[in-house]
Amino acid sequence: MADLDLDALRQQIKEAMVEELMLPQGADEIASDAAIFSPEGLGLDSVDALQLAVALEKRFGLKLADAAAAREVLRSVDTIAAAIQAK
Template sequence: MDALKQELKESLVEQLNLEDITPAEIGDDDMLFGDGLGLDSIDALELIVMLDKTYGIKLTDPKQGRAIFESINTMSAYIAEHRTK
């Protein structure tokens, strides 16, 4: 699970072009949206595409995405349970 969390942090920084932050600075429980990393709705769309391409997970319900993308911990738990790749 730790390897998946590290992979997610690196993917976030790379995919979302987070120039002012390194993967090591992202805590497992840090909020990704709002007061946390400050991600926005465009970032959420990119995360949905990343889940599909990288892990074979298709999200169709925006409310579901809100819960999944809460933190690195919530993302990694969901991916570990639902990945097809």
């Protein structure tokens, strides 16, 4: 059951990313472990990071205390999902 909830949460995060950041790929094309800011991953930038942080707080109530916390949490969909589950 927990795995199903985690999969659903990952999907919701991906959908939020596509919608909020107007990504060219669909949610199903984003790997849960893809590096969000790496050129090999999604290649997002600092403006995207800010938009993503605001979207995650609005949709999931996830508050990122500071830049260091944001760097840790916003590494991948998996790390975002773990932070949402831990809050």
